[in-house]
Each structure stands twice: as structure tokens, then as C-alpha cells.
Amino acid sequence: MRHLLSISDLDKNQALSILDTALELARISDAPVKKLPTLRGRTIVNLFYEDSTRTRISFEAAAKRLSADVINFSAKDSSVSKGESLKDTAQTLQAMGADAVIIRHSASGAPRWLADSEWISGSVINAGDGTHEHPTQALLDAFTIRKHLGSSTGDLQGLHIGIVGDILHSRVARSNVLLLSLLGAQVSLIAPPTLLPVGVESWPAKISYDFDSVLPHLDAVMMLRVQQERMQDLFFPTAREYSHFFGLNRDRMALMKKSAIIMHPGPMNRGLEITAECADSARSVIVEQVANGVSVRMAVLYLLLAGSTQEQGVLQ
Amino acid sequence: MKNAYLLSGGTLADGKRADVFIADGVIVEVADVLKHPEVALAKKIDVTGCKVLPGLVDLHTHLREPGREESETVLSASRAAAKGGYTAVSAMANTFPVADTAGVVEQVYRLGQSAGICDVFPIGAVTQGLAGKQLAELGAMAQSSARVRIFSDDGNCVFDPMVMRRALEYVKQFDGVIAQHAQEPTLTQGSQMNEGVVSSKLGLKGWPAVAEEAIIARDVLLADHVKSRLHVCHVTTAGGVEIIRWAKARGINVSAEVTPHHLLLTDEMAQTYNPVFKVNPPLRTQGDVEALREGLADGTIDIVATDHAPHPAEDKECEWQNAAFGMIGLESALSIVQKTMIDSSLMTWETLVERMSIAPARIAGYFDHGRAIAAGVSAHITVIDPSRNWRVDRDLVASRSKNTPFHGMDLPGCVVATFFRGIPTVVDSKLVRLSGSGSE
């Protein structure tokens, strides 16, 4: 397996391998010397067309802990200036000897486009493309859920996870629906009808417009960021009405199962989809998700890049 | 007799064996055994095993000239047309400048004449600048030497119902027809592909079928109310076919076209995110493809029109959302129709000729085209070998642009020869006339 573009690139065993590897690598964070020599001499490029300090730093930390050289390339997404086309940039990176390109782009499909083109011979890792997918986010979410709620079977069998918010525009939601159901969890999507895509009935998830009725059954609640701009496009009338029906607040938190956890991929709109109280509560694993992100991304980099591509191995 | 040719050994659309004798730009004789005294002096072209058909007529092409000559010119498109078996094409008005005046349509008409490879009939814009607000000088364009009869804002929709009504009424004075590109703009802002299961998975903004169907429904009712003719460009959905079937049953004067790519490809092709499959209107579902084939077979859809839309590499070798909409199609059209309609037994060659030559010429009023192969008519002829397969290679197209979605595909039916007013433009599947200067 050369690229990680979408969760659908993984089967259940491969997904679990990534999580198991991440578990071992998480120990590195506790060691006095946080470095492994595994990817020494490899060059990893962060090609970020969208601003994202959090994800970029996470990948950078992961790469550096494996002793890889990291080059950061931020480009303003350019549809206007042909001189900054993806093709030109990709060919430059190839000439510089990039072993892997981690790409975040506002156009859905840009990583697939890059991987299928003949411009790059290394690995392409999708760090978020438009409204399509964000595979490493889903992997770190699954890792976090497993850590707190995981079963003896090592997967997420028997768990009921709720994803709440702007599903229509969320790449995190798409990747999570695929991964959580792959690992055996039941997934519920909770949103106003305007924020659910046509065709969502074909996804491996249940749909609900009623947060309060589903919430007491959930083992984990994943809140998604809702952008204020969506009001302009008539997806919901006011922020107040959105929060009233779909926001996580103290009253709703009281409805949750005792063992249930609160998650959010960040960045949060405190007050819109989640109150500060919930975000900072003891049930919230939001900060831990960030730490887990580094371990999971180290696992992905290790499994894609450490070995030769000629042989069958863990991710084959 | 000058330019005398003998096409020997072929069959006509109805299956009858016939040799065809051409001279001085017309078909002189058609018979199993020719009797004309000068047949022996004619240049003989062996078309054994081939079908000899009236030259194809395409009512929907984008020739890009004036303004976008790097993608295509009238000359290069004419060559592509000839290779595809076409002897007449209609050029859409979304050029730069827009073809909304007598001046521009006459320019395009002259370019076609000097290319001399097929007839190029300019289509005039419905509204000034394609903005959808003020009617363009439709009368002036109709009276010009280009003799425009079809008017279309294609590329854009005439979205304002009042403007559409006025346009439908106005063209009645010269028996014109409004060809509508049905796309409700507010429902398709930023849309990238058909809205459905595939788009939800791929994270690309959806283009709902209703955005097309709602306009078709509105326009057939308007056409009925003001008793005018309507032509619906590139129908792509099952719902659209049903609306047109209903309208025709009520006696509404509406005609409709379908593109070859919509007869074969579905929105699943977008899974690769390869923008060669990005087109307006978008590729739809398998159910839609089947309804379109049925509609074409039973005549609800009157014609096949390619919507040949060339684009340069920069506009297709990029992320999907930044790519231009459109596919070229002149050279592969006949093969795609044979593959989807004839080889699947949905249609006969006679019906194909009706859909790709006779009906288009009738709708547009191109009286010199779309005539069955018979003595006395202009010799616009397409010869196709249905049993010969060929592989589509984007690097070998006659068009200036390479954006064909069929690259690498093996297709049935090879155009062996094309005759334009008695002059061969394609022989042995190769272009033999690269340009001309008007009529000979």
C-alpha cells in the first residue's frame, strides 16, 4: 500500500494494525529521548494549501520523531494563478526527492489526483481534501475511542458513536463513518436535514434529527464544527436555533451515559456547537485527541514508508 | 461531369444493397446495378460491408472561434466533424465576443465557408452577452447571410421566465426555435457533479436533477401557452425524458437532444476525480442512462447532438473543482451511438439516420442536409464500417483539444469515408481535405 487517501483504502486488519502500532509508538512520548531512527534520511513534505497549524504540526512532530527530514510548503489555494498549479508544485517536489507528500487541499480529490498522476513517485497521504475525507483524523478518533471504551476483541464492536453537526460539509464525518463502521461500531448521524447530504441513506449509519432522543444511547459523542457562514447559505436560520436543537450543553451532558466521552476534531466554536463547560469537562477527551494524533500519524508514516515497497508486509 | 465518384459494394440504412454514383456535388444514381453511362469514368471507392448514410448533422457544438482559438478553431473543428462523419454542424454562440449580433454570426459563417470541410451554421444568442436579461437582435441575425434559425444561450440558462416567454414568442416571426440549456442557476451554484450517492461520498457539490427538470417543465408549458417551438439541449435525466414525453403527448411543439456521452457514462466515473469526466450537464445515474436510451429509441428524444466542448490541457489537468466543464465528441459520436443503441438492439440504422441526420436537419431548417440517399440530392454522405473496431487515442484526434472521456476505449464502427457536397473529406478513415476555399 503506497498511499493513504481514504479510509476505503484500508480493510479492517490494516486499520487495526495502524491503531496497534500507534499504541506502541505512544510510549515514545513518555521516553526521555523522543526519537526513533526509523525514517532517517527520508524527506517528507507537508504540502498544505489550506491553513491548518494544528494538523501540520502534528504531522511534523510525527515525522521528526521518526528522524525524517520535514519540509513545509504552504501555498494559498490557487485557482486563479496557473503558475501555482498543483502539477507544477508536485513536479518540483519530485525533483527535490520527496519520499512522501502530506497534502491538505480545499479541492475534494486533490490527493487522489496527485497520487494517480505520474508526477510523484513517493507516497501521498491525505491530510484533508475539501469535503471528502480526513483519514488520519478518523484514525486518531478511533484510537481515542478504543483507548477509553475498547473491547477485548480489539475493535469497536458493540459501541454506539454519534456524530453531530454539519455532516454535509465534513470530511471528518465521511472518514469517521467509514472507519467506525469498519471497526464494528454503530454510527448515528445527528443534524438538521439541510446539513445531511442527498445520498446519506446509502452510508453505513443511522440518521436522526433528534439529538435528545439519541444522546442517552451513545458511548461517544463527536461534535463537529459548524461555521457561521452556513447561515448565509440558508442551512439554518440562526445560531441560536442551531445551538438549541443540536448544541452540546450542560443539560444535554446530563443525559449522557456515565461512561460516555465527548470528542471534537477542532477547532471548536465554543458556544455554537459546544459550550465551554462541556469542552472542558472530565468527559471531554478533546485535548487527548490531539496527542493521540501524533502517535497515529507516526504509525501511518512508519507503515507506509519504513519498509521496501517490493514485499508483502503488515499493510499489504 | 466533374468530381465523379462511385461508392461500390455498400448497403443503405434500410439494409438494401446499393452502389452510389456521385458527380458535380450531387448524387446522380443509386441502384444495386448502376446504369449511368459515365459511371465507368468515376473514381471507384470500395465500400463493401459498409453502410452508406446521409451525412450527419450536429446541432450542438462549440467551435470556440472567435476568442478561444487555443482550444479549437472553426477549421480544426470542421476536420474533427468530417472524421466523425458530419457534414453540417451548428456552432453555439458562447464565443468571445458572444455571437449576439449579425456581425459575429456572419464572421463564423464565413470561417466555415473558407474552411470548406463541412457546413457551419452559427447559432445566435437569445440574450445580449448571454446575460439572460435583454433579448439579442434575433431578427437581424435571422436576416443575415448566416440565416440563423436556432437561438441559444447554451453555457447559460435563459432562467428568467419572462425573458424565455418573450424569446419564444419573438422567434415565431421567422420560424426560429429557442434551444434551452436547462439549468436553474440558484440550485446549481458551485455544483460539480450529479447530486446523489456518489457525490455524497466524494465530497463534491451536487447538481440535482430537478435543476434541469424544473426548467424543462416550465419551458414546455410556456411554449404551449405562446404556441411556439422549443428545443431542449442535452437532456440527461429520466425525469426530463418523462416530461418531454408528456409534453409531446399533449401536442406541444418540443424537440429534444441527447449527447453520446450521456448514453454511455454515469456519475461513477467521477470516483477517479479525473476532470475529463466533468461536464455540464453532469453525468447521471445508470437509471438515467437507460431512460435516455429508451427515449432516443422511441423518439421522445429526437436527435443526438454531441455538445462538442474542447478545452486546453491547463483547464483539465488540475483539481476537479478548478477544471472546466466539457468533453469533445465529434469524432466518437457515431461509434458511441452504434455501441449503445444499435449493438444493443434498441435501434436500427434507419432510426439512427433519422436521429443523427434527418431530424436535426429538419429541426434546424438545413434543407440541403438530412436527405435520404437518393438521386438528385446534394451528396452529403457518411460511410461507416460497423464491423471494424477502433481505439480512441486522444493524441490522434483532429480536434485541437484532447479532452475525450473515451481515451483508451475500443469502440465499434469506423467512419471510412465522408463526402461533403460531393467532395471527399475523409477517405480510408483519414482526412483528405485539410481545408478548402468555399465551394468548388
Added chain:
Amino acid sequence: MSVAMPAVDISRALTRIAHEILERNGGAQSITLLGIPTRGAHLARRLAQSIATIEGVPTTDIASGTLDITMHRDDLRMRAPRALMPTVIPPAGIQGRHVILVDDVFFSGRTIRAALDALGELGRPKSVQLAVLVDRGHRELPIRADFVGKNLPTSRTQSVKVHLMELDGVDEVIIEEEVQG
């Protein structure tokens, strides 16, 4: 295929090694056994039990764990990436202690070199010693074992496999000829 060490020989060798470790280090107080997965880990556990029995203390008093060396291998780029095995450092840690690395077969020495690198990142032991069940020679690096169960001269075309009850249902060391392709 031949059996180089049957179960009874393995058991005696491990007992002897346990005594040697205690003798060399003056008791069990400052030693930390670290087995290299997979089979080295099981052997380390057996040694810990043996040492506990000899000293008459509960097994939990003996510091023992595992050390995965996958990420430090020098042949990573030659094969597809391997799954990681667990690294478990006992509460007593390794800082300032005598770490006894435990492995089943000692061959080129590269595994032990990787283990030394891995250890280096976890802390600074007072000393690092090596206990192996079988030493089959053909060292490619200047590394030696302190405690050896059995010296087994082999040719390069042979392969030595250790089977343990915990994994394979039987205790034995076998030698096989490589099948020539």
C-alpha cells in the same frame, strides 16, 4: 531436520543461566531482565521465575519485561514494514541497573545492536549483559553473549528454530537445511 536441544536440555540450560546471572551480579536486586519479542520475551519470563525460585522470593519481585527492537533494525528498508511488538519496562526501570537482554537465537548480532540502540533511548543502564538460549555463530558485528544455553555450530545454509511450549506447544531447538530454490 534434527533436534539440537530437546525439552530437558532447554530446561537445564535455563536453570544454569539463572544461576550464572545471580552469581555474576551478586543477587537479583539490581537486575532487569528484558526479553526481545517474541520468544526472547517468553524466555525472559521463565528466567525471572527460575531466579525467583532460587532466591526464594515471589516472581513479582524480579524486574522483568520486554524490549521491541523493530524500529531500530538496520534492515528496515529491505523489507516491508513489520508490526510492532510490545515494549514493557518494569517499574524498577533500567536507569542505573544491570539490564540482561534475553533472546532465543544469537546469530549475526544485528538484533542485539538494535536492542542496544533502543535501550539507549530509554535511559542509561549500569551495564548491559546478554543471555541467549542458542549461539549459532556467524557474527557480523563485534558483539558477544555473556550467558549461553548451548553453542551450536551451524553452516550458513542451515536455519535454527526455537520452539517453546507457550507458543508452539513443545520445547525444542531444531536445525533445518534451507531448501535450495
